[in-house]
Amino acid sequence: MIAVKISFLLNGDPVTAEVPDQVTLLEMLREHFELRGAKEGCGYGECGSCTVLVEQEAVNACLMLAAFVNGKSVQTVEGLAGKQCRLDPLQEAFVEHGAVQCGFCTPGMIMSAKALLAENPRPSRDQIRRGMAGNLCRCTGYAKIVEAVAAASKRGCSCGESS
Numbered sequence: 001m002i003a004v005k006i007s008f009l010l011n012g013d014p015v016t017a018e019v020p021d022q023v024t025l026l027e028m029l030r031e032h033f034e035l036r037g038a039k040e041g042c043g044y045g046e047c048g049s050c051t052v053l054v055e056q057e058a059v060n061a062c063l064m065l066a067a068f069v070n071g072k073s074v075q076t077v078e079g080l081a082g083k084q085c086r087l088d089p090l091q092e093a094f095v096e097h098g099a100v101q102c103g104f105c106t107p108g109m110i111m112s113a114k115a116l117l118a119e120n121p122r123p124s125r126d127q128i129r130r131g132m133a134g135n136l137c138r139c140t141g142y143a144k145i146v147e148a149v150a151a152a153s154k155r156g157c158s159c160g161e162s163s
Contacts, residue, residue, distance in 0.1 A: 008072050129146060
């Protein structure tokens with residue numbers, strides 16, 4: 001394997017990493033930057049537990065090579081609190097609506113919802129369900145998750161930008 005040097009914005013901060021060329025974005029985030037929010041559930045891009053935003057678009061970090069984020073912007077669930085260390089309105093809505101159970105899928109759900117609301121600030125419940133279809137939860141129904149995303153959209157959540 002060849003080591004590649006990558007420079008990008010991570011949660012708004014410029015960073016550089018030197019990683020093997022076959023390392024995934026998920027591996028780099030977890031191992032090099034110690035950001036553990038994105039998780040590997042399946043390793044095949046089917047569950048959404050590893051969802052992060054690259055250039056404000058939801059991606060499965062387990063499928064993307066780290067080198068592909070060179071020169072780009074990456075946001076993880078850890079970056080939503082911003083410099084003020086306050087929960088993002090979307091995170092607040094998940095808490096208020098009890099949209100978490102074990103929490104394993106929650107970071108991926110929140111990041112997918114963030115991308116959805118950036119693209120469509122006022123989605124219908126059907127649009128929310130379709131927008132979140134790439135994220136699986138094994139321990140709860142999706143009703144509370146849909147409620148939380150709908151509540152965040154009604155608040156006028158500025159989900160297209162970092163808090």
